[in-house]
Amino acid sequence: MPGRRRLSDLFFPHGEFRAKVLLAIIRSRRFIHIRWLIIATILLLVSVERWLNPQFRRPRAIELCTLALAAINTLWMLVGRSLLRRGADQEPPPPELLHRVVWFVNGQMIVDLLFLTAVLRYSGGIENPMVIFYLLHMLIAAMLLRPANALLQGAWAVLLFGGLVFGEYFGWIAPHYPFLAPPAGSSSHADWMHALTTTGVLATGVLATLYFTLQISARLDEQEARLRGAMDALQRSQEAIRDLQARRSRFMQTAAHQLKSPLAGVQTLAGLIHDGVVPAEAVRPTCARIIQRCREGISQVGELLTLARIQEADPTRPGQELANARQVLLKLCQRFQPVAREKQIDLSWELPRTRDLLVRIDPASLADCLGNLIDNAIKYTPGPGRVTVTLRPGDVLRAAPPDEPAPQPADAPSVPYVSITVADTGMGIEPDALAASADPNSHRSIFDAFLRGNNALAAGIPGTGLGLAIVREIVEQAGGRIAVRSAPGRGSAFTVVLPTPLAPTPPDAVKSTRSTVVVLPMEPG
């Protein structure tokens, strides 16, 4: 029933701590035990009074009320037990259980207040100091229940007591039973001043108790929420550290293996020569292999050192250095031109002539990053082929709103990002590897260290498997993004978007790794 659901939502306990206290009280049957104690005390007091003053005849009603309370308390005991049968051991407790518990506590309180008033009715009403027990109920209500719920209970208490006092004053409820046997018993119930004052004081007491207790429990709730937030953050950062540690450890194992591989190759081949297994005519080519492996090993160590240097930089304090993207690219393209020409690859570049584009990254890292992309493009493109390097102002990966004109080279200094694309007509990346690269949880991304494409391995193209890992690390640290487009046999295009000094500085939140990379569909044509 949606209506009832909304009403119970209003009364629903807030905060996990309060819900737990509520459940613990129901589970320990504390209310029920206290009620048994009260029932026994009332019956004892009535007997004592009767023994002390045999002339005074207290009506049987007070005992009947107490016995009725005992019957109801037994009922509460059974209800409480069946309530906890479902879902009480679940962590966190299911909302339905908490809803039921809230209704249960409310029910007990309503009936308790009614019985308190009934007992007062037959034991002096306004004269009986037991009126203080209304306040005890208000304390419990304000601590365990929602403010609206507690206020309703307060209103119920005041209504009951006011009804009793004014009922007796106006004679609607008669006769009046004095608190103590006459002549000690007063007739204050017939004094309108006394009736008004006591009811007023009780109402104020109820209100003040509710107000202060609710204030304090609201502070406790705030504190609880703050604590929970801090704990969640702590847990998240712990998970991030654990993830980082796992990645580092995996990386170390892989790195050690990758460094061992060329050495193992060298030792095996040298051992074969030494043992005379290699026939004389094959000794020279085998030595050439050994030298080549040593060269590869050294370049791998160099790249590992580069990666270590980049990873060492404090990601929460981005460098203040600026690199001139145009100059860096121009130098790189000129440097790679002879290598490309040798492979019959047409290396061309398209750089805006009008202005220099400054990027928030240190020039050496930018050169490492783009150098790796150009090197890969040339390496994985069989000649004759084409490699194109393009530098554009603006973030080409962000779809511009239709009314916003695309940034022109002349606007260059006013853009927050620049985009650099290295495209080739080479062998491309296999769809599996590309899909893994788009998945942030995959460890088989082409940007993961030491992972190389099967088609590259099959083609026998030497490589360390570290180039793209270096590219990603640099772009990530600079707060940039990478997009890959590729199709086997058609080529690949890597676009790097880097921030200019005008880009907003990212907040010091932990940089999300891997979200740097996006895989886009290959453009037609």
Add this chain to the structure above:
Amino acid sequence: MPAERKRILVIDDDPDMHAALRLILEPAGYQVTCCTTGPEGLATMRRDPPDLLLLDIMLATPTEGFHLAHEMRHDGRLQSVPIIMISALGESMERECGEEIGNGSLRVERFIDKPFQAATILNAVNAILAAGPGAGGQAAAGER
């Protein structure tokens, strides 16, 4: 020396290992075919199952060799092909990875560490191929 040339397939991403294994095995009378990637090796085997597979563990991914061996053990035609795993991973990691992937049930005839000597390879290959297909496991505990 075997009467008919036994066929050995090598799957290793390192061309130097191809060269070294050819230098060791071909003079001993074996016919050696080399593949660089797992998929290529698997396709070659499915076309023409070899008498023995020399398999590197770290191929395109750090544990591709294990996955490949696992796949072979579930392939009717390839499940009895003896496998020698060759790797620079180190013994403890080999066992760990192997157990993880095959739930401890992945049958591999022998592990050989890189770098290796000609005699280690030759002895292992001779022992397994002399014992017949699928019977090499008994010799596994011995030399490393």
